[in-house]
Amino acid sequence: MSGLLGTKVITQIGILVNDIDKVSQAYADFFGVEKPQAIITDTYDKAQTQFNGEPSEARAKLAFFNMGSLQLELIEPDEHPSTWRNYLNEHGEGPHHIAFVIEGMKEKISLLESRGFPLQQKGEYTGGRYAYMDTIPELKVLVELLENDK
Template sequence: MGNGLLGNNFITQIGILVHDIEAVSRKYADFFGIDKPNIITTDPFEIAQTENRGESTPARAKLAFINMGSLQLELIEPDEHPSTWREYLDAHGEGPHHIAFVIEGMKEKITLLEGRGMPLMQKGEYVGGRYAYVDTFNELKVLIELLENDK
């Protein structure tokens, strides 16, 4: 089982929660000597169809992506609506939120992980694909994000 449960053991992204994405993205840019990344806002509910713990939510977040070779840092500033981002930021403060893997077969992977006691926390759509956060914290000490891009 060389590629484990996900069929892929390549970490593509580390997500970091922040209170002030403008300030933190500027600090990362200064630290790495790069241009400050563009800040985008996640899609509205009509597109994202966001669900948190099985309930629809209008939650959105500001995002900034910093490409670091084969790994991407994602800065996340959530709004006030219910989301795994907001829950985690309120409970733990700023810092790492997830590690992400690009996968194929989102529904099957979620079912597989849930069958192993790793419940789906949040899912949604984005232009070109979908994401899901799975609570793997008890086992792996970090949340996992699954990313599935349309072909």
């Protein structure tokens, strides 16, 4: 039996926060590691962010902790409509997604949509692209697809 993604290796867990500096420091202290520098996602002209099929100006501050085999991503969204902002408003701080590195983004999105997991948000980043698929009804968390340029 082959899975829908072609992998079962979780590469990242994403957590939504209201104050990235405060929560980054808390994780750094908890694990005894250096606090990462937060970055801000690209503007629309580069990121080409789409949320529920519409262009979105949404941006977020991100901080990454490399935790051995997986990465912990903290996300502090801006006020614009996005999967991050909506989820934070509806559910408060906490886990948002689990991410997998895949190949063939368009095909994977089509396959998942055909199985009843609609695309919620997608965009570009330096070196690749991402897509959040709405797997919450069945998996209780979003699945993020990450495709890195070769």
